[in-house]
Amino acid sequence: MQPESRNRNLKRPLTVAMFFAGLLLFGVLSFFQVPLTLFPTSDYPGLTISVEYPGADVGTVEETLTIPIEEIISSVGGIEEIRSSAERGRSEINVEFQKGSDLDLKGLEIRERVDLVSGRFPREVHKPMIYHYDPDQKPVLILSLESDKFDFTTLRSIADNELKRYLENIEGVSKIAASGGKLREILIGCDMQKLRAYGLDLHEIQKVLQANNRSASIGSVRSEGNRFNMFLSGKYRNLREIQKQPILSKESGKTFFLEEVADISYSFRDESSSARINGKDTVSVYVYKSSVGNPLQISSDVDKTLAELKLPHVKFNIAYDQSDTVRKTYRNTAISVVFGMIALGISLLVRKKYGNFEVFSTLLVQFIVIFFLFQFLLFVFKANYDIIVLCAETIGFALWIVLYPFLSKGGKYGEEFDFEHTAGEFLSLVIIVLSLCFPLYYLDRDTGESTLRFGTFLSLYLSLCYFSFGPLHSILDLARRRFQRNYTMIPMEESDSYTSLPDFPSRFHLSRRRLIPVFLVIVILGIWRFVSVEKELFYSVENRKILGFVELPADFNFPQTDAITKEVENKILQFPGVTEVASRIEPGHSFLVITLDEGKIKSDEFINGIKKEVGGLKPAFCYFSRESESSKFKEVKIDILGDNYNRLNDLAQDLAGKASSISGVEDVILNYKAPRDELELSLNHQKISNSTLSNSEVAGFLKTAIQGSVISKFLDDNRELDIRLRALKEFRNSPQSLEKLVVKNQMGKYIPVPELSSKKESRTPTKIFRKNKKRTLSFSILSSGLSFSEIKNSVLKELGKDLPENYFIELGRNMERIVETERRLYGVLGFSFLLIFMILASYFESFFKPLPILLASLPIFFATLILASFVFGSLSLPVYLALLLTVAVVCFQSLFLVRNPKLKSAGWGRESFLAVSIFFLPQILFPREGGKFLMEFEVTILVGMACSMLGLYFVRFQSSTSNEKLSVSEIVSVVSEPILSKRKTKKKTK
Structure with a gap:
């Protein structure tokens, strides 16, 4: 294609160039102002009510403060959970609200209700304090x-x-x-x-x-006209x-x-x-x-x-x-993206397959312009730049390589865009991407916000590419002609990116009769894998530092904890390659940050070795993990609810013992201090009153x-x-020694303490815990080998046997939320496919034409799910996002195949697959610190592309007119053809 023809529609190239330069300038200025974070953050929806009652024992605090406050605030709307604790002289009530609640408004409502009940408190009770908290x-x-x-x-x-x-x-x-x-x-x-x-x-x-x-x-005083403060x-x-x-x-x-x-x-x-x-x-x-x-x-x-x-x-x-992790993540990812682009450019020049190298130059300029445009938008809306936006930009660049041929005339690189005939398909793609990312918001708001953020920025990136490619391509071509008048075009072979793939022997092709069983097998295996795979739809800070945790029974004091932690530190420092161990010790638990020289010892080698060294330090439980894995360590809180504290204590001890014997449970930790021996002084109110004391x-x-x-x-x-x-x-x-103590009353007389009280030794709780207005005690199960679903099914089933009447167990709120997320994920996935059907039905103005496209996407989706989940061992957030994106692009390509039956494609295209693989290769081969999220995303995208292409390799039909190989979507059209033909016959009969 000649340059003159490319620029014939660009009447004011300099104006357009200045427009893009202006956007670039604003973006560069905004780049230095936009905050940089690793993942999106949000306020924890929690408030704490703290009340002090000097001198009151635990039971009095519970009856006088905790229970009345719980009763009056429980009717406030939007409360997820109320947890409280009563100890000597103090009560604390933690209220967790639904995500997205206005904490300032809820705080005012809580304050009004607490003020109503606090008027009935004894005079010695201090004013209740209300503040935000994050557990x-x-x-x-x-x-x-x-x-x-x-x-x-x-x-x-x-x-x-x-x-x-x-x-x-x-x-x-x-x-x-x-x-x-x-x-x-x-x-x-x-x-x-x-x-x-x-x-x-x-x-x-x-x-x-x-x-x-x-x-x-x-x-103050005055002297000679001057004023002096005293x-x-x-x-x-x-x-x-x-x-x-x-x-x-x-x-x-x-x-x-x-x-x-x-x-x-x-x-x-x-x-x-x-x-x-x-x-x-x-x-x-x-x-x-x-x-x-x-x-x-x-x-x-x-x-x-x-x-x-x-x-x-x-x-x-x-x-x-922790900011070192953020810096390393973006530095490593930026290096991988730059090397991927360089490798892709060199590949295009050496292989001479893309018709005109100016196409790649335009893609590169688009990436730079859109990157800084995103910075400007984030600055305007006062938002942070995070790994989700970076992922949208990187994946958007790769997808644009795949989508560009479908949008150009003739389906080739270097051709003009066919805006007139591609706007509907491209709009459908954008709507499908947004529709697939939106339902997860109802599953979990934190994860859903990230997913919706990704879908929004990806759709925006592709839309900007769609509308800016023509002008930018023309401006770059014009610049070359003006400033390099004597340049010589590099002769490159004009190649259709969807060249026919090599023919395979017939034994590798599936006949029409075998297609349906293979289709069903893939779908059934995919559904089984989707149900059984461990789902971890969350993200965490990725770091190669090792975090260590030393947990001891709750009644351990500081000297005991300090001595055991020092022994753990000595064992760690004996390992070769350990450069630093920083520790913080508090009664009952310690936190350690361990820095390794990875040239001398690998993280996995250290973790496995140190577990063997400190595994016998009873009663301490020590566990170690990379910072990126710390949130994935399965710590499940089990709450036992009832009325009698002593009965709850006996049940907690018994159930904790049973839980420790369950396969896959590494250790069990009680989350409360056992009742301790106390000397209880019971005041004689009559004698105190007669002594003019209170x-x-x-x-x-x-x-x-x-x-x-x-x-x-x-x-x-x-x-x-x-x-x-x-x-x-x-x-x-x-x-x-208490017998020597005397209290002076208002009359100046000394009253011995024994005359005002009676002594008795007892075992009393140091704290009384409550959950949703019932007494509770809890323990935590620590496991790294069981999934959350397995923990729920095995632990609750085993521990829930033979509980006394009116006593029951519940999972902690975090565990309940994770299990609920897993359960609702199936409905969310079905809802996503329903949205795709509705969008395609609107496009075709038909209820039946979208069916072949949906059926085409099912085997690709499930095959990609099976392979990716086995590669990574779980269904993580980047894998899930990549699966949704694979479905969106398959549907987009299928729209073109339906509109233009002569375009026989493998779905993704061999040349596109090769180009995207080269671009992703540095990040996949060298996923350095912070790059795991993007690496999992890229690998899943490539697996989805490969699954789409393999449909052409292994499936072949003889059409009624010629020996042509059909695309995956056309194959499913053949499968669904009998259904559609029967309906047409019924209509004719009517």
């Missing part, structure tokens, strides 16, 4: 602090008082947590007998210290000032110093967490993002904050940064005396320390 938070950044001057105590103080407040102001950060080091405080231990001798109690000591550790503005500085400046604080005893009329009745010294708070790197204690800061936070932006802002902070003698090291006064005194209360703050070297007040150890180290 799946994990750190996106771990910082460690090092110094050649400061010790761990000072570093922890720097982390808490300086670094933390700067990082909390970063947008997208939900929480900053510090671990490691020891927290200093000033401990005031009072001698209770001396206080009584002076006629004082703990409450009076507290009031004196609070009143004298205060600064205030006291006014400020009273009354804060304690050193420990000696606290020791010499005067105390007035009204009973004796004497003044004495605080050090005479109390021991005052620097001390350390009891440890509840620690951090280590490579087995060495350190101070670490954990940065958590909100549900809509951007890890890349957070990491950048943290780097800027640390650079501006400039703390002397303090060095910050990044032990873990329950809250007695409870407050005992809490301060035994546990201690933070009564004020102290500045030490510009760092804030807690001032804690409590009784000396001899008054709180045993049940017998």
Whole structure:
């Protein structure tokens, strides 16, 4: 085709060129403004109601706070689940709403209802607090602090008082947590007998210290026309000032110093967490993002904050940064796409099969222009660029190679577009793609939003290619003629991309009689595989870092957990190729991030080896996985619901033992602390009333005396320390020591605690858990070898036997959602094919003409499903999307075959298959970190193309007029011909 003919319809080429250049310019500017994420994120639809009731025991908190709040909020619309916990002095109710709920509106509605019931609470109950929560938070950044001057105590103080407040102001950060080091405080231990001798109690000591550790503005004065503000500085400046604080005893009329009745010294708070790197204690800061936070932006802002902070003698090291995964994913994918395009261009030049190399040049320019146009659109709509959009662009480029010949005159590369006769077919393709992606939104909103996003951007990419190819092709041709007037066209063979395929021996061809059985076998096997295959329609961050989890029974304290975790760390560090182990230890569980030198040891080799090394550390359960696999580790929560706590505890212990013996279950972990031995003080209300005391006064005194209360703050070297007040150890180290404690009443008399209460030893729960207004206890089953469906069928069937009346078990909400998704997926797939039928029926204005096309797509869909699921072992989100896309393109091509029966095609075309394979090859062969999602998509697309082509290789019919091989869609037309002919005969008869 001559260049002049290509450009005869482009009257203002420079105007069109400037239009595309303008779009490109806006896109380049937007490129630097659009946030980059790995996968789409959304707010978790959860609210938490927190209420404090100082001094109240667990049962009182449940009856007084938890149950009334549950009852009044349960009628709020859109609630999926209510979970609550009651512990001593505090209740927490977590409310999960349906996806897409307006949390601000729901928060106001919850607040109104809670305010109604809180008016009936006792006076000691604090005002209920309502805030957002996300149960799946994990750190996106771990910082460690090092110094050649400061010790761990000072570093922890720097982390808490300086670094933390700067990082909390970063947008997208939900929480900053510090671990490691020891927290200093000033401990005031009072001698209770001396206080009584002076006629004082703990409450009076507290009031004196609070009143004298205060600064205030006291006014202003004028002198010679100037105004001076007056400020009273009354804060304690050193420990000696606290020791010499005067105390007035009204009973004796004497003044004495605080050090005479109390021991005052620097001390350390009891440890509840620690951090280590490579087995060495350190101070670490954990940065958590909100549900809509951007890890890349957070990491950048943290780097800027640390650079501006400039703390002397303090060095910050990044032990873990999730944004590295995002950067590596896009870098590796971009390299694969560029090399794929280069390989495709070289292939076209060497093989000389595409008629004119300008076609490929136009495809490449289209990709660049549309890429930056997408950046502009994302900037305008304030959306993020993620792997879903990148996948739509990459797959769109490959599909355009396949679709282009169908849309050009003569079905060849290098020909003009036939807009007049292809608009209907192309519009049908776009509608089919959108229709196939939309139903998944009803299956699961998070996954459905990603699917719909993919379908929207893919349809937009193909539409922009459809309308821009002609102008861009003409502009590029015109540019070559103007700036390279002496160029010589490379002679290339004009080749139809759908050249007849080589003839196979007749024994490989199927006769009309054998076609229907083969068709049925493929469909039946496909349905069986679709039902039985493990479905994992979710995505996760892909990273080659290894995550380790050490889980212990819920009643394990911090020292026990720390000792076992240290043993695990030592075993890990003995492995060759382990470069770093960062750990965070808390009572009952630890979290480890392990970095490997993959040149010395592979991830799989390390995971298999470390499992053998730490498998015998009982009662600890340790499991390790790549970060990309952590969300796929089957942790299934089993809830046991009933009324009696002791009965629930017995059932939980029994069922957990049964679950551990089920095949495929690796371990079972109780999600609650077993009842503990307690010394219960039952207050005598009559005696308390006669003593002019109240329950809250007695409870407050005992809490301060035994546990201690933070009564004020102290500045030490510009760092804030807690001032804690409590009784000396001899008054709180045993049940017998309680007999020495006395409470001062309003009359100034001292009442011994034993006279106000009775003691008894009991076993009481530390927390009472509730689910949907019923008491519950739960345990988790950990498995990596069972599918979710198998866990549901085997575990629930086995554990549900012989349960007492009014006691039953339920799966955790996450598990219920996954199982529900699997169950509804079958209906969604059927609905998708129904939509295709409706679109094709509208195109043909017939109920029967779409049937052959649908029948043609079924064997291709199921054959692709069978092969792809066996290759990857599961039906993942990219595989599912690729299957839907395969059906859409097969239907599109079938429309052309129906309109133009002379176009005998293998469905996809040998040359198109080869071109797409070359483009996908770098990503498939080298799926480096972050490339698994796109690799699975591309492999499934190629499998679908191969399945469509194989129909021509193995199926052959003799038509009534000639020996022609038929396409897959035409073959199915032959199968459905008897049905259609019978209907026509009935119509004629009528």
